[in-house]
Amino acid sequence: xxxxxxxxxxxxxxxxxxxxxxxxxxxxxxxxxxxxxxxxxxxxxxxxxxxxxxxxxxxxxxxxxxxxxxxxxxxxxxxxxxxxxxxxxxxxxxxxxxxxxxxxxxxxxxxxxxxxxxxxxxxxxxxxxxxxxxxxxxxxxxxxxxxxxxxxxxxxxxxxxxxxxxxxxxxxxxxxxxxxxxxxxxxxxxxxxxxxxxxxxxxxxxxxxxxxxxxxxxxxxxxxxxxxxxxxxxxxxxxxxxxxxxxxxxxxxxxxxxxxxxxxxxxxxxxxxxxxxxxxxxxxxxxxxxxxxxxxxxxxxxxxxxxxxxxxxxxxxxxxxxxxxxxxxxxxxxxxxxxxxxxxxxxxxxxxxxxxxxxxxxxxxxxxxxxxxxxxxxxxxxxxxxxxxxxxxxxxxxxxxxxxxxxxxxxxxxxxxxxxxxxxxxxxxxxxxxxxxxxxxxxxxxxxxxxxxxxxxxxxxxxxxxxxxxxxxxxxxxxxxxxxxxxxxxxxxxxxxxxxxxxxxxxxxxxxxxxxxxxxxxxxxxxxxxxxxxxxxxxxxxxxxxxxxxxxxxxxxxxxxxxxxxxxxxxxxxxxxxxxxxxxxxxxxxxxxxxxxxxxxxxxxxxxxxxxxxxxxxxxxxxxxxxxxxxxxxxxxxxxxxxxxxxxxxxxxxxxxxxxxxxxxxxxxxxx
Numbered sequence: 302x303x304x305x306x307x308x309x310x311x312x313x314x315x316x317x318x319x320x321x322x323x324x325x326x327x328x329x330x331x332x333x334x335x336x337x338x339x340x341x342x343x344x345x346x347x348x349x350x351x352x353x354x355x356x357x358x359x360x361x362x363x364x365x366x367x368x369x370x371x372x373x374x375x376x377x378x379x380x381x382x383x384x385x386x387x388x389x390x391x392x393x394x395x396x397x398x399x400x401x402x403x404x405x406x407x408x409x410x411x412x413x414x415x416x417x418x419x420x421x422x423x424x425x426x427x428x429x430x431x432x433x434x435x436x437x438x439x440x441x442x443x444x445x446x447x448x449x450x451x452x453x454x455x456x457x458x459x460x461x462x463x464x465x466x467x468x469x470x471x472x473x474x475x476x477x478x479x480x481x482x483x484x485x486x487x488x489x490x491x492x493x494x495x496x497x498x499x500x501x502x503x504x505x506x507x508x509x510x511x512x513x514x515x516x517x518x519x520x521x522x523x524x525x526x527x528x529x530x531x532x533x534x535x536x537x538x539x540x541x542x543x544x545x546x547x548x549x550x551x552x553x554x555x556x557x558x559x560x561x562x563x564x565x566x567x568x569x570x571x572x573x574x575x576x577x578x579x580x581x582x583x584x585x586x587x588x589x590x591x592x593x594x595x596x597x598x599x600x601x602x603x604x605x606x607x608x609x610x611x612x613x614x615x616x617x618x619x620x621x622x623x624x625x626x627x628x629x630x631x632x633x634x635x636x637x638x639x640x641x642x643x644x645x646x647x648x649x650x651x652x653x654x655x656x657x658x659x660x661x662x663x664x665x666x667x668x669x670x671x672x673x674x675x676x677x678x679x680x681x682x683x684x685x686x687x688x689x690x691x692x693x694x695x696x697x698x699x700x701x702x703x704x705x706x707x708x709x710x711x712x713x714x715x716x717x718x719x720x721x722x723x724x725x726x727x728x729x730x731x732x733x734x735x736x737x738x739x740x741x742x743x744x745x746x747x748x749x750x751x752x753x754x755x756x757x758x759x760x761x762x763x764x765x766x767x768x769x770x771x772x773x774x775x776x777x778x779x780x781x782x783x784x785x786x787x788x789x790x791x792x793x794x795x796x797x798x799x800x801x802x803x804x805x806x807x808x809x810x811x812x813x814x815x816x817x818x819x820x821x822x823x824x825x826x827x828x829x830x831x832x833x834x835x836x837x838x839x840x841x842x843x844x845x846x847x848x849x850x851x852x853x854x855x856x857x858x859x860x861x862x863x864x865x866x867x868x869x870x871x872x873x874x875x876x877x878x879x880x881x882x883x884x885x886x887x888x889x890x891x892x893x894x895x896x897x898x899x900x901x902x903x904x905x906x907x908x909x910x911x912x913x914x915x916x917x918x919x920x921x922x923x924x925x926x927x928x929x930x931x932x933x934x935x936x937x938x939x940x941x942x943x944x945x946x947x948x949x950x951x952x953x954x955x956x957x958x959x960x961x962x963x964x965x966x967x968x969x970x971x972x973x
Contacts (some may be wrong), residue, residue: 302352302851304328304564308336311372311439316358316395320521324355327556330751331567331851342377348384350821352564356424357521358395358469359439372424372437385426386509390562395519397438397472400486400504402479428508433479433486435506435515452539453518454493455502455554462493463554465524465539465547472517473500489514489558503554505561512562520555524548565851576738578623578631578652579706580667584676585659587697594702595622595655597725603655610652615719619650628654628666648710669707669735669752675870678792682878689885699729699759699884700877709734712758713841717828723837724830726760733757733873753847753854755869759880761838763888768836772892774933777807777827779887780840782897783880784809784823785904788855790879792871797858803905805928805935806957809844810906811858819906820853846872895930902927911940914953929954 306320317336324334332352341347359372373381385391424437451472455463473492477499486506503516524539524547539547556566583590595603600611603624610621610631623631631652656662661672679700688698709715712732717723734756781803789798800812801822809823823844830837845854846869855872859865886896894901902908907925914921914937923937934954 302332303347303350304332304334304353304355305337305347305351306334306355306357307339307342307373309339309373309377311359313358313360313395316519316521319519319523320355320357320394323521323523323555327552327559328564328566331565339374339377342380343374348380348387348389351384351389353390353392353559353562354381354384356391356393356396356437358519359424359437372439378424381424382426382508385511385513386429388510390511390564391426391508391513392558392562393437393513393515394521395469395472395516397469397517398474398504398515399436399438400474400476400479401434401436402432426508426513428506430509431507433506435486435508435513437515453502455490455518456493457490457554458488463490463547463550464493465544466551467519467522467524468502468517469519474502474504474515474517475500476504486515489516490518490554503558505558514558514562516558520551520558524551576648576651576709577707578628578654578666579704579709580628580662580672581622581653581655581702581704582661582672583658583703584679584697584701586680587701588658589695590697590702591655591657593695593727594730597727598622598721612650613721615721617718618715621650621652623652623654625654625656625660625662628662632666651710651715653704667705667707669869670705670733671870672703672705674868675703675874678871678874679877682790682792682874683881686878686882688878688881696727697729698877699881700731700874702730704730704732706734708736708738710738712737712756713826713828713839716758716760717830717837717839720830723760723839724832728760728762728837730760731757731877732760735869751848751852753845753849753852753856754843755846755872756841756843757873758839758841761840761884762835763838764835765831766834767888768892770831770836771932772894773827773829773836773838775887775892775894776838776840777825778803778805778894778901778928778933779883779897780825780827780842780880781807781809782901782904783883784825784842784844784876786900787872787875787879790875793867793875794855794858795865797860797863797865800858801855803901805905805907806933811853811855813853814858814860822853822855842876844872844876893930894928894933898927898930912937914955916955923953926952932956 304324306317306324308317321334321336328334337347337354356373381391425434427434451468453466453468455466457463476486479499486504488501489503489505491501502518503514505512505514524544560566581591581594598613600613600622603611603622604626608627608630610623610627613620613622631654654662654666661676664671683698692698709732712734715722716730716732736752737756785798785801785803788794788801789796794801800814802810802812802819804810804819804821807825807827808821809825810819811822812819823842826841828839828841845852846867847856848854850857855867859867883897887894890896908927910925912923912925914923922940924940925935925937927936928934929936932954934956937953937955939951939953
């Protein structure tokens with residue numbers, strides 16, 4: 302599930318940046334925290350996968366200068382109101398809030414028409430039942446790039462105090478407009494510096510079936526980090542020990558607020574992970590793989606490269622290759638390596654320890670993935686699925702060349718953003734990680750990479766003469782089918798694998814035991830690059846295998862008394878062995894999906910599904926009948942509305958690039 306952070310043109314850049322980093326530290330690995338633009342709020346089906354929408358401080362100067370759409374465009378604010386009314390949760394940080402009582406009870410429809418944005422352009426949420434209206438008011442200091450500079454002390458609802466946090470000057474939750482006999486929101490904290498009971502620091506309130514929490518304090522800023530620490534130490538007598546206690550208190554208050562809003566938090570805040578060295582290995586039964594890979598990068602004998610290793614500079618990353626004899630030293634050195642603050646995607650260099658034929662690293666080097674178990678499982682799975690024993694031109698099978706890292710930035714980025722690797726490496730090569738710092742999903746989304754998630758990318762290369770460009774769209778369908786079939790293997794889920802289904806175009810869903818609820822357990826991303834008559838394909842996949850709740854995963858599909866124990870190693874091996882014969886048949890048929898169509902439609906969720914098509918006016922009910930065999934579009938037919946309606950049986954074919962699909966909610970919208 303996602304935690305979305307609003308990032309409109311009027312948002313304070315500093316507040317946005319600190320909100321993202323703070324929430325990721327508190328919520329990973331249970332939730333993916335990512336920014337969301339106002340256009341996406343207005344037009345995309347975000348609500349069904351959003352556990353919390355967070356609104357950082359607004360930039361008052363930008364608003365005064367007429368930032369487009371005010372604090373939040375009306376169409377986006379309307380969707381936020383709907384989201385909260387229907388059970389969603391909203392958290393507002395770092396802004397003053399005026400709370401008023403409406404004169405009459407407000408219905409959802411009336412509320413959406415009149416109060417999502419107040420007349421002065423302020424973001425406003427309204428609860429129709431309690432008749433309370435919450436207007437978010439930007440403060441002048443939240444306009445600057447730096448944190449606002451007023452120190453404040455809190456008196457929390459449990460009677461304790463918290464000193465050492467920041468707020469914009471005079472920012473507060475203003476309850477003074479509420480009549481004395483009017484029930485107000487739940488007060489979370491008050492300011493120690495004021496006796497005015499009508500001005501408080503934080504409140505929580507119902508909004509329809511959902512809830513919202515409002516903090517005028519800047520809970521997103523750590524008092525121990527710059528520039529907040531400088532402001533606090535300059536203008537107060539707080540010591541470094543005081544700031545340490547303030548940070549502990551800040552995180553405690555934030556975690557309690559998130560829990561009150563219904564989020565399931567990890568046992569403790571995640572520390573910032575650092576990349577670990579990767580290892581390049583190959584199947585012992587296939588000779589020459591590692592040497593071919595090194596030759597493609599023009600790397601000579603590694604044992605002569607010395608302690609510095611062999612450096613390979615590429616367009617996005619710099620790689621340093623080391624001989625296997627240097628493994629322990631490389632692990633120790635990288636553990637002490639200092640990385641700059643900021644985007645982990647920019648951290649370099651990336652170290653790779655190369656193991657030759659028949660060599661595998663010790664388990665302490667790769668503690669979360671047993672390479673010996675994986676290769677043994679792959680050999681068995683290849684035999685069961687009749688994968689080729691020999692290949693022409695010294696080639697090899699899918700999964701027989703593996704680049705693994707315990708913690709990496711992104712398996713997908715490493716392959717598809719480095720042009721030298723992308724165009725030179727012999728294929729197929731699998732890049733696997735136990736954790737990713739910047740995992741990528743479709744449409745620029747973050748792919749959550751918690752422990753227990755199998756995350757990998759496969760580099761393939763094929764001539765365009767064998768796979769015409771219009772047929773590339775089917776690759777994501779083919780791989781989704783391979784994953785669904787692999788889940789049915791005895792080494793993975795066996796019969797319980799029938800619960801794993803395909804959501805068009807590129808998601809893997811599971812029907813959870815007991816409730817039958819369908820939840821996403823995986824996703825697929827395919828990137829392409831063209832050159833020299835070939836197409837390079839990087840297929841990225843994330844599949845939740847062993848995750849505990851609240852993250853749905855394959856292991857949760859098994860009965861409690863089951864003796865079956867799926868593993869990361871056996872699951873990856875099953876996917877590789879299932880995919881390879883499909884891939885060879887697909888390429889041999891020049892990209893025709895016809896041989897797989899019946900099985901695909903049997904495995905997907907959408908046969909005969911009725912959805913609402915909002916790309917036309919007025920919206921129409923259409924029924925999903927399949928995908929087109931030529932271009933892989935979603936094929937629908939208009940639903941007859943009665944005899945003599947005059948509507949024909951024409952097909953309406955839809956492509957994901959031009960439309961936004963929330964098929965689980967039965968909606969197809971136009972992207973704008």
